[in-house]
Amino acid sequence: MKGGFKVLIGGGAAAMVAVCVGLSAWLRVREAAQLTQPNRVQTDGGTNYVVQVLETTIGRTENGYLLLIATRFENPNPYEVLLRRDGFVLLDRNQDSYQPSTTGTQSALIKLPPNGVVENETLNFAVPEGALVGAMELKVGKDRSVLIKDDKPFDRQLNRGEFVSFRRRTW
Amino acid sequence: MWKRMKFYAVSAVIVALATAALYYRFFPQREATIRRVVDAPAILQQVQQLNELVTVKYSIQKVVGLKEEKVPFGSESVLLMVQATVLGGVDLASVGSEDISVSADSHVTIKLPPPKIMHVFINDRDTKVWDREKTWWTPWVGFNPDLEQKARLAALEAVQVAAQEMGILSNAQQNAETAIRGFLSTVGIESVSFESGGTVH
Numbered sequence: 032m033k034g035g036f037k038v039l040i041g042g043g044a045a046a047m048v049a050v051c052v053g054l055s056a057w058l059r060v061r062e063a064a065q066l067t068q069p070n071r072v073q074t075d076g077g078t079n080y081v082v083q084v085l086e087t088t089i090g091r092t093e094n095g096y097l098l099l100i101a102t103r104f105e106n107p108n109p110y111e112v113l114l115r116r117d118g119f120v121l122l123d124r125n126q127d128s129y130q131p132s133t134t135g136t137q138s139a140l141i142k143l144p145p146n147g148v149v150e151n152e153t154l155n156f157a158v159p160e161g162a163l164v165g166a167m168e169l170k171v172g173k174d175r176s177v178l179i180k181d182d183k184p185f186d187r188q189l190n191r192g193e194f195v196s197f198r199r200r201t202w
Numbered sequence: 203m204w205k206r207m208k209f210y211a212v213s214a215v216i217v218a219l220a221t222a223a224l225y226y227r228f229f230p231q232r233e234a235t236i237r238r239v240v241d242a243p244a245i246l247q248q249v250q251q252l253n254e255l256v257t258v259k260y261s262i263q264k265v266v267g268l269k270e271e272k273v274p275f276g277s278e279s280v281l282l283m284v285q286a287t288v289l290g291g292v293d294l295a296s297v298g299s300e301d302i303s304v305s306a307d308s309h310v311t312i313k314l315p316p317p318k319i320m321h322v323f324i325n326d327r328d329t330k331v332w333d334r335e336k337t338w339w340t341p342w343v344g345f346n347p348d349l350e351q352k353a354r355l356a357a358l359e360a361v362q363v364a365a366q367e368m369g370i371l372s373n374a375q376q377n378a379e380t381a382i383r384g385f386l387s388t389v390g391i392e393s394v395s396f397e398s399g400g401t402v403h
Contacts, residue, residue, distance in 0.1 A: 056274035063273045088268070090356055092363045099356060135288070135319035135362045136355075155359050194268040194356045 062199040066179075069105070072172025078112055080143060081105035082171040085151065087179055089163075089202065090194035098156040099194075100169060100179065106143035114141040121156045122176070124165030129156045163202075253295035254320050257377035260288040260365045265332070268353040276340030280349050284357040285328035288365040289321045290374030309393040310386065316398060317374035322362050324354055 069083045081104065088099040098121070106112050116139055121129040132155040133139045143149055154169070163185035168176040181200045189195065195202075264286070269279040292315055301313035331350060336343060346352075379396050386394050 059274035088352070088356060090266075090268075090360060092360060093367050097356075097359055097363055099359060132359070132362070135322040136358050153355065153359075157363055190267075192264055192266045192360060194266065194353070194360075196268065196270045196352070198271070198273050 059199065062201065066198060066200055070171055070175060070177055072175045074112070074114065075173055079107055080112055080114070080172070081107065082177070084169065084177050084179065086196050086198050087202075088194050088196040089185065089189070091189040091191050092157070093191060095157060095159045096163060096189075097194075098158050098167075100154045100156070102152050102154060104141065104143050104149040104152055106145065106147055106149075109145050111145055112143040114143065115139065116141055116154070118170070119154050120170045121154075121158070121179070122168050122170065123158070123162040124167070124182075127162065129158055129162070131156055251295070253293065254291055255294050255378055255381065256289045256291040256320050257317075257381055258290045258370060258373045260290070260368065260370055262286050262288060262361045262364055263328075264357060264361055264364065266353055266357040266360055268349065268356055270346060270349055270352070272340065272343050276337040276343045278336040278343070278346055278349060279334070280331060280353045281333040282350070282353050282357055283330045283332050284354070284361065285325045286358065286361040287321075287323055287325060288319060288361060288370060290317055290365070290370040291320050292317050292374065292378045293320075307393070308391070309395070310391055311395050311397060312382065313397040314375070314378060314382075317371045317378065319362055319365065319370065322358050322365075324358060329354075 066084055066087075069081050071079060071081050073079055083103040083105075085101040085103055088101070090097045090099070100121075104114075116133050116137060117130050119131055121131070123129075131137065137153075137155060141149065141152055163180070165184065166178065166182050167180040168178050170176050178200055180202055183201055185202045187195065187202070262285075264284050265281065266284055267279060267281045269277055271277045294315075296315045297312070303311045305311070334345075334349075336345065375398065382396075383394050386392075
């Protein structure tokens with residue numbers, strides 16, 4: 032009876048741990064799905080395209096942070112669509128805006144082939160430390176934004192040259 | 203006693219084999235199914251005319267670490283020692299006849315486009331993977347074959363930002379003006395000034 036009770040307690044504890052781990056895993060998968068859901072948007076001229084945020088990567092530079100947002104674009108139109116990279120503006124909690132880099136590795140135009148897909152197009156932003164204290168969103172089209180980061184301040188200490196990538200909004 | 207131990211040992215082996223079989227059934231080695239064509243011809247994708255005046259080159263060494271957080275649990279990280287080259291200059295393709303004016307006293311004023319980073323590239327020979335690891339308690343998570351490439355892209359961006367913070371753009375501007383001034387002096391034009399972003403040099 033005593034041994035049976037111990038087994039019961041042990042089994043109950045193991046089941047509790049399994050449920051907690053399972054729930055936590057389910058929440059994380061759900062968070063990832065929320066971040067990566069496709070967004071059908073329009074250009075100012077009314078052309079449709081689909082943007083999907085795949086992942087965000089934050090890294091420390093000499094004077095601030097570098098935010099790399101990996102995206103996937105889909106063009107449902109039978110013609111080529113050209114999107115201005117500087118139209119994808121990052122907004123912080125104070126509605127300060129940051130333009131993506133359009134020099135060096137980043138071309139000024141993002142070309143979407145007819146009925147095609149552009150996998151893993153990265154939008155790069157140099158942001159000051161103060162921008163990471165609250166929510167951040169990426170403007171992906173006319174009157175449409177995607178929440179990139181939630182309200183929780185980013186308080187992880189990163190060294191210069193250290194990057195961390197996330198597939199969720201909670202950093 | 204021995205019978206019981208034998209029973210436990212045999213049971214443990216059976217459970218281990220069953221677990222291994224289930225693991226390989228549900229997490230197959232994807233790499234094994236990838237077929238790569240190695241004799242494909244090179245394809246010319248784009249031809250672009252360049253009128254770039256590259257005037258400065260920075261060689262930057264940087265250590266970049268990238269940690270990828272997996273969904274739902276675990277992480278994988280890579281540490282790269284990167285040697286990269288950043289080239290800065292001005293794009294002369296955007297200079298038109300309206301950007302060049304000659305006054306009555308033969309003074310030439312040229313409106314130059316703003317300097318920019320022309321190219322950033324990693325020198326593969328001097329770039330090394332220093333360390334690579336993943337969380338030990340997530341053995342079901344495979345190594346991401348793209349992680350090193352992601353780290354290289356992050357390194358390129360970090361190097362580009364570092365070059366800008368070191369003043370590559372102002373160097374590029376000054377060197378472009380010096381180069382153009384030198385070229386014009388060989389054809390007898392000594393008095394030259396430059397306009398850029400509302401300022402005259």
